Amino acid sequence: GLQAPEDLRLLLGFLNSRPLGGRPDGLADPQAAARFLVRTGLGLAGTPPSDADVAMLRGLRADLVTVLSGDGMPSTERAWQSLQARADLAPVVFTLGGGPEASLRPVAATGLGPVVAEVLTGVYRAIATGRWQRLRLCALDTCATAFYDTTRSRTQRWHSYEVCGNRVNVAAYRARARHPGNKRAQ
Numbered sequence: 316g317l318q319a320p321e322d323l324r325l326l327l328g329f330l331n332s333r334p335l336g337g338r339p340d341g342l343a344d345p346q347a348a349a350r351f352l353v354r355t356g357l358g359l360a361g362t363p364p365s366d367a368d369v370a371m372l373r374g375l376r377a378d379l380v381t382v383l384s385g386d387g388m389p390s391t392e393r394a395w396q397s398l399q400a401r402a403d404l405a406p407v408v409f410t411l412g413g414g415p416e417a418s419l420r421p422v423a424a425t426g427l428g429p430v431v432a433e434v435l436t437g438v439y440r441a442i443a444t445g446r447w448q449r450l451r452l453c454a455l456d457t458c459a460t461a462f463y464d465t466t467r468s469r470t471q472r473w474h475s476y477e478v479c480g481n482r483v484n485v486a487a488y489r490a491r492a493r494h495p496g497n498k499r500a501q
Contacts, residue, residue, distance in 0.1 A: 319463035323446065326437025328355045330379055330461035342373050357430050368427050375401055375431060379438070382415075383452050383461065398435070405432040417442040455479035 319327050332341030332351055341351035345363035352358025364372070378401070381394035395413045402411060406428045411417050417439045441447040449464040454472040462474035473479035 318465075320446065322440050323437055323450070323463060325355060325357060326379075326434060326441065327450070327461050327463065329357065329376060329434050329437070330383070332376065333380070333459070335460050336458055342369055342376065345369055348372060352430060357433055358427075364427060371401075371427065372430070375434060379434075380452065380459075380461075383450055398438070401431055402435050404428065405435055407432045407436065411438065411442075415442045415447050453479050 318324075332355075334340040334343075340347065342348045345366060345368070348369045349358065349363035352364070358364075374397070378394040378397045381390055382398065385391065392413055395411055395415075399411050438447075441450055446463070449469060451462055451464050451471065451474075453460045453462065453474040458474065458479050460474040460479075462471075464471040
């Protein structure tokens, strides 16, 4: 399938800095975060971020994962509100609604503000271009990789059908096979 649009790749990379599929957390500590930020182009080489900076980045990532889960629960609305609070401190002021709706206005930058602004700019682009609904988390719980749904129907469930989709389907087949009365397994 097609890859994510170029302007959303940093956002997806940030989301996938989580410890997924045996990969370490890209934001585990200041040194790991510094390596991740340099590797992805989100940060410059130099002094690693502080523990507080790393905690802030992990909080931003957690909020984004919560809103992408789209469960409609109060936690989703709280995550949108938290994103708004983070956006207020970024060098670009964002107005994010639960609709989702977005607008932005540039302002001065300090600290990790540019990193937050870059990530939130990805959110803005996704919303403003109508592609937010195409951002997904893999339906395989043990994976949960963030991906861009390229299907025409916008119904892609797994970041990789060959890997995650196949695992889910094989597990379902085996579960049916364990129950001899189930005609679908025969």
